[in-house]
Amino acid sequence: MSGDGEPPPPSGFTIRGGAGPAYADLAELRGAARALERAAEHLADAAEQVDAGTRAVRLGAGDSPASAQVALAALADLRAGPGSLRAASERARDLGRGLHAAADLYGQAEDRVGAAMRLLLSGIGTAVADRPAAAALEAALLAHVTFRLGALALGWRLLRGGGLPSPREVVVALPAQELMAFAGGVLRGAAPGWQGASAAAVPDVARTATAAASAASVVLPALGQRPLLVTARLGAASGRPAPTSAADVLRDLGALYPAAGGTAGTVGIERIEQADGQLTWVVAIPGMQTGAFGWGSNPMDMATNVRLMAGVADDGTQLVLRALAQAGVGRGERVLLAGHSQGGMVAMALAGDDAFRDRYRVEAVLTAGSPAGSQATPAGIPVLHLEHRQDLVPALDGTPAPAVSTRTTAIRDLAASADPADRLAARDPAAAHRIGAYVRTAGAASTAGAASVRAWEAAADRVLGTPGTPARRWEFTGTRLVPGDALRVSGPGSRP
Template sequence: MADATPADSGGTPRVTAPPDDGSLRIRGGIGGISFQFEELLAGAAALEGLVRQLQSVEVEADAVRHALFPYQSDSYASGSNAIIAVGEAGRDVGRVRSQLQRMGDDVRASHREYEYAEARNSLLLRLGLHGPVYGQAPEPFALPDVRGTVEGWVAMMPGSLAALLGLPAPVAAAVGALQGPTDVRRLVRDASEAPGLGFLKPRPVSIAGQDTFTANVDLSPAGLLRRAGAVGEPGGRIEVIEVDGADRRSWVVIIPGTQLGGAPEGTNPFDLAGIAEALGYDSAWTAAAIRGSLEQAGARPGDQLVAVGYSQGGIHAMNLSKDPALLAEYDLRFVLTAGSPVGGISPGPGVSSLHLEHEQDWVPGADGVVNPDTRGRVTVTLTNPLTVPPPKEFGLGPGHRLENYADGAALVSASRDATLRDSTATLAAVVGTGGVATVTRFSLRREAGPSPRGVPAVPGARPGPGAPSGRVREGSSPRGIRG
């Protein structure tokens, strides 16, 4: 437990956020505040159990002392000494019990203060209150925390919209508080019902082809993320890798980021409509196609599974972690995402996850929800300075580039931080360290539907190696939409 007050210092136990590890800012996991509180509360519960035992000892000691009273007259000196000794022992037990009880009360009081602070901060955010008293609001798009700024804007959208409609500030703030944080899922569903946006509605996704081969696979976090870039070059593909896990056969599913071009318009499940399906509809059809791909690759019920996704692919990967059909069939153990807005997705029991974000990448904050700080969920925010590219190569910003996240993942693997070592060890326990593996690449296609309206073409985009004509290569197109 990081920076806890020593037990013999007389101070109240306190929980602190883990320190930054170089350019890595870490939340969650075994060093996270929530888990530290879980440990403290578990310790408080253990102390309370010990206190109850000591209370029983006190009662028993007092009963023994009273039982000695009739024998005091038989031998006054020895009888009195025995009564005094038992009484002193009982009082010593009482003093220890009182100290332990005070420690337990201090721990629980500290927890209540933390919960109060979190509730207060959440309420102030919903009310849109900022300033020196409440905590200074960041300037719009002020580097280096673009991600946090966008997340705050999205979270406060109901109150902001009320203000834009001309409602007085107190009324707008009240609207924001009553509405709560922005429900991005509902907004996406509402948008898909709007005229001209019917193409955003999910449609069935099927397997159009597959290619199986053997390859030397790097199963580190950096290696897995780089495979997400490679599999995303031709449109509409995912990758299923069979590996020899620590104790039984395991599988890795690699899901790419957003793609434009390549497949006939509207049939690539990872196009703009794929974002809508991921954010608004829990990746229902894409998840079904992934389950079918696992079955065709040879996965059997009970096999271990790891899901890896970049940007849009990370949302699909996290949606797998709560997909009842997939969880009933396979043992999904770990999810790795990079540059993905997944704060509002709660994984099923036993699923660990590692999320990479960059403070200059606005995409992870697009859902307006901070990733929860829990024992099995680790979020690493990269803070390394980035070179701003020329406007024609800017895309979604330098922070969102896949190679930047792969470099960050390499730093995660090399870190000596206890939280990161625990998270990467959890991944390695499922997939091992790498080597020759069987790889199957599946081509997925969405059922044709209405064409998008108002979505501009991508003029001058050059396909990457092996990409069909018109394909916008992930992370390299001057004008393409990435992630």
């Protein structure tokens, strides 16, 4: 259900959190509440018109006192008492508020049930790792039940003429967040001693891993963090029209990837000259580019992933901090942080850092395909998380983003898209994760016009330009140095 002035639920999207209604099972309930609110407004307007009519009758009562008395008596019931227009308006408002409250409670209940299920799975995983003998029996039982359910689902699909699913379709259908919570519990349970269940099992494992690596680096320095050099790419600075939308921002971000002709380990900093003379800045942060665990030169690697998940110092955020300083971003100037995959985790880490917010004014954060649900941001910063139902990466931290007023998660089912490119990407989790698919999704989310997305766009517009607004972009590359190189480098571009 949707009413005047409110767009219908966006096709193919599930919207969680943000300033507007949740579009999922709660859409009908929200729509009924909005209809009651509009009815209350119309009734209040009618009450004002009755008041005006009453005043007009009284002014003309001298011409026909008898007729005036009849008219005033008829209007009296509409103006006062339990059957009056104002009383009806208040009842409609109360009902609308009640439906909104019910939807809020229902949504919170859904979130709490999901959190309880992930906590339970984490606890089961911990127990399985702690008692291997019982684990074998539990695994056999789980395999038996899974086989039975899978056979039933496959039979139903074949009866409907769907054919056999491909291995990729099977992977996409898995409950990724729940599996990650279970896997995190297993890894936690493998540690000495009883660990207990955790609602953040995957970040807990990441913290344990980084602590172990830090301790080992005392004996083996090669395991420690290497110095980071950040340099501006010569010839990369360019004048250009400013980005005007989330899709533009992600399109520019995609050009930084080596596969698109960019340089490995590079972020983009774009300065926008607003009509009032103020400067605003867009920070574009690509995702992981190598699976190395810290021993390669590219800081956008698996080690940075783990450290971001653990919430400890990492090279991705250091790269952006130095790039902002070298680009000349002034204290208090407005900034939009945008990241794809690992880059979204970097953006969230920066937005959640007190020192960063003391220096820069973070107006909005945009993530695309990022496992950032477990990362916190201050309540005043609008965040838009774009996710695909067929992309497994956002589930890697085992935690969905909280459905609060300043964090909007737009989850798109690529298989429901009218675009053949989206439907093709829906068959492959790797394709569903690519930046090109998220550029299309950013455009589709904006076109759909969900209230929560519009609220985020209003915040982002304080940084982005309008068509024709001049902008200038710089690119900065981070390079980890081997010990021999570190001896020859000093200055503001390297980490002390």
